[in-house]
Amino acid sequence: MTIVPTQEIVLHASQAGLAGAWQPRLDSTAAGEVALWHPNANAPKLAAPLANPTHFFALDLVPDPTQQYKLWIRLKAEGNYWANDSVFVQFDGAVDAAGNSIYQVGTTSALAVNLEECIGCGESGWGWRDDAWGAxxxxxxxxxxxxxxxxxxxxxxxxxxxxxxxxxxxxxxSNKYKTTRPGAPKNDAVILERTPF
Ligand SMILES: [Ca+2]
Ligand SMILES: [Ca+2]
Structure with a gap:
């Protein structure tokens, strides 16, 4: 028997469990034509992740413990506005190379992901981003x-x-998008097939 490692995991947000203000939004340009959305209410940007957040969504996955994964998220900002475009990302079960828990659910540690790549970079429609920022x-x-x-x-x-x-x-x-994003940071139209679990 050959065990094939799970190298690519694609989750569609429409599969998530929602809490607080997060809601589905019909969007013909979104995967499965449904985006998840926290409607803008002009709340100030959160300075740090919350251990016990009110507004979040959760996705299940079955990762392969032999693999090292790179995270990508496709986001869009209401009104293409820079104050409507960021999240904190936490994990259940993530560890670093030494096996220490990182960015755990229930802590104030997280990856920050902001759609606009830098001040003045601008944003338009969907874009693929990770936790890097500034250029x-x-x-x-x-x-x-x-x-x-x-x-x-x-x-x-x-x-x-x-x-x-x-x-x-x-x-x-852990392979295909290990160093390159699945699509563009602006005006993106890439929809990947969901990985069934
Ligand atoms: Ca922002
Ligand atoms: Ca806002």
């Missing part, structure tokens, strides 16, 4: 492992950092 084309080197063995479920929790943000896809890749 056009910038890519983060953060890689994630998951300690869950034997096909145990893990989770990704995404909480609001700036309201008005929309998300339709989350990707973990």
């Amino acid at each position: 056009k084309g910038i890519v983060s080197r953060v890689m994630l492992r998951f300690s869950n063995v034997n096909g145990a479920r893990a989770g990704i929790w995404i909480q609001t950092r700036e309201d008005g943000v929309m998300i339709d896809q989350v990707v973990l890749s």
Whole structure:
């Protein structure tokens, strides 16, 4: 028997469990024509992740403990406005290369993902982003492992950092998108097939 590693995980946000103000939004340009959205209410940007957030959504996945994954998220900002475009991302079961828990659900540690790549970079429609910030084309080197063995479920929790943000896809890749984004940072039209679990 050959065990094929799970190298590519594609999650559609429409599969998530929602809490607080997060809601589905019909969008013909979104994966499955549904985006998740926290409508803009002009709340101030959250300075730090919350251990016990009110506004979040959670996605299940079955990661491969032998793999090192790179995270990508496709976001859109209400009104293409920079104060409507960021989230904090936490994980259930993620560890660093040394096996220490990182960015755990229930802590104040998270990856910050902001659609606009830098001040003045601008944003338009959907864009693929990671936790890097500050320059056009910038890519983060953060890689994630998951300690869950034997096909145990893990989770990704995404909480609001700036309201008005929309998300339709989350990707973990240990091969195809390990160093390059699945699509463009602006005006993106890439919809990947969902990985069934
Ligand atoms: Ca922002
Ligand atoms: Ca906002």
